[in-house]
Amino acid sequence: MAYNLLKGKRGIIFGALNELSIAWKVAERAVEEGAEILLTNTPVSIRLGSINHLAERCGAIVVPADATSVEELEVLVDKALEYFGGKIDFVLHSVGMSPNVRKNIPYEVSNYANMMKTMDISAISFHKLLQVLYTKNAMAEYGSVVALSYLAAQRTVEGYNDMADAKAMLESIARSFGAIYGRKHKVRVNTVSQSPTMTTAGQGIAGLDKLFAMADDLSPLGNASADDCADYIVTLFSDLTRKVTMQNLYHDGGYSQMAITPSVLEAYGKGRE
Ligand SMILES: NC(=O)c1ccc[n+]([C@@H]2O[C@H](COP(=O)([O-])OP(=O)(O)OC[C@H]3O[C@@H](n4cnc5c(N)ncnc54)[C@H](O)[C@@H]3O)[C@@H](O)[C@H]2O)c1
Numbered sequence: 001m002a003y004n005l006l007k008g009k010r011g012i013i014f015g016a017l018n019e020l021s022i023a024w025k026v027a028e029r030a031v032e033e034g035a036e037i038l039l040t041n042t043p044v045s046i047r048l049g050s051i052n053h054l055a056e057r058c059g060a061i062v063v064p065a066d067a068t069s070v071e072e073l074e075v076l077v078d079k080a081l082e083y084f085g086g087k088i089d090f091v092l093h094s095v096g097m098s099p100n101v102r103k104n105i106p107y108e109v110s111n112y113a114n115m116m117k118t119m120d121i122s123a124i125s126f127h128k129l130l131q132v133l134y135t136k137n138a139m140a141e142y143g144s145v146v147a148l149s150y151l152a153a154q155r156t157v158e159g160y161n162d163m164a165d166a167k168a169m170l171e172s173i174a175r176s177f178g179a180i181y182g183r184k185h186k187v188r189v190n191t192v193s194q195s196p197t198m199t200t201a202g203q204g205i206a207g208l209d210k211l212f213a214m215a216d217d218l219s220p221l222g223n224a225s226a227d228d229c230a231d232y233i234v235t236l237f238s239d240l241t242r243k244v245t246m247q248n249l250y251h252d253g254g255y256s257q258m259a260i261t262p263s264v265l266e267a268y269g270k271g272r273e
Pocket of ligand 1: 042045067104121
């Protein structure tokens with residue numbers, strides 16, 4: 001159901017690779033709620049994925065940009081301001097990649113060139129994006145910038161590798177930049193800590209199938225899907241959450257507050273026998 005929550009609002013959405021992507025669902029939901037959007041991804045993801053198909057469905061344009069390049073982000077934001085004919089109301093940073101994860105290099109023997117890339121793509125790109133938006137004064141008052149995070153930023157999930165460190169930094173950037181951006185331009189900055197989700201990036205995490213099933217069992221409400229995530233993020237882009245900033249917001253069916261349930265205890269007991 002649509003509520004016109006984003007009627008008249010305009011936003012940039014990073015990270016729609018294919019229809020499994022969380023950003024894909026957010027793009028569809030934002031348009032359903034009345035928003036006008038601009039889509040962006042790296043040139044290689046645009047070529048290999050299906051973002052152009054999404055753009056057609058959403059009546060959006062696609063502007064290529066590597067989120068680690070300040071120059072490309074500047075061009076992107078300039079194009080968005082021109083395309084929208086005014087300031088930007090919301091931005092989704094749905095970007096992540098770890099070469100160490102991709103190459104199955106365990107955390108304890110990390111390759112540091114890879115780790116630097118993980119940090120740049122998955123965390124520092126968020127700072128770069130915020131800095132470009134801030135410097136150009138491109139966001140409308142009470143505009144909303146949201147990035148996607150994961151519980152491994154706070155609690156160790158073995159196998160999540162250096163992405164855990166990147167997510168911890170990402171959440172910290174949301175707080176640090178959010179304080180400055182809020183005071184100066186009344187712009188909100190938050191992260192959403194999402195359940196394990198079967199996307200292309202998600203499937204790169206060691207043992208995602210089992211992690212997904214275990215989280216689903218432990219969460220009182222079950223795992224949050226990419227569609228659920230889109231619903232939540234649309235509220236964060238809307239005027240209904242104007243005083244929410246500098247937060248890491250768990251969107252995980254309650255998983256982050258759980259320790260154990262009878263069903264998980266029983267399954268573990270059977271495995272041990
Ligand atoms: N899937 C999960 O289980 C899960 C859980 C919590 C958080 N997240 C986070 O959600 C976000 C979106 O991931 P997803 O699960 O939808 O997977 P996805 O693979 O569909 O999206 C990841 C996106 O990052 C983009 N990207 C990679 N390098 C980039 C760069 N240099 N510049 C610009 N874009 C770049 C990719 O092209 C891709 O579109 C990521 O931040 C991810 O860490 C995912």
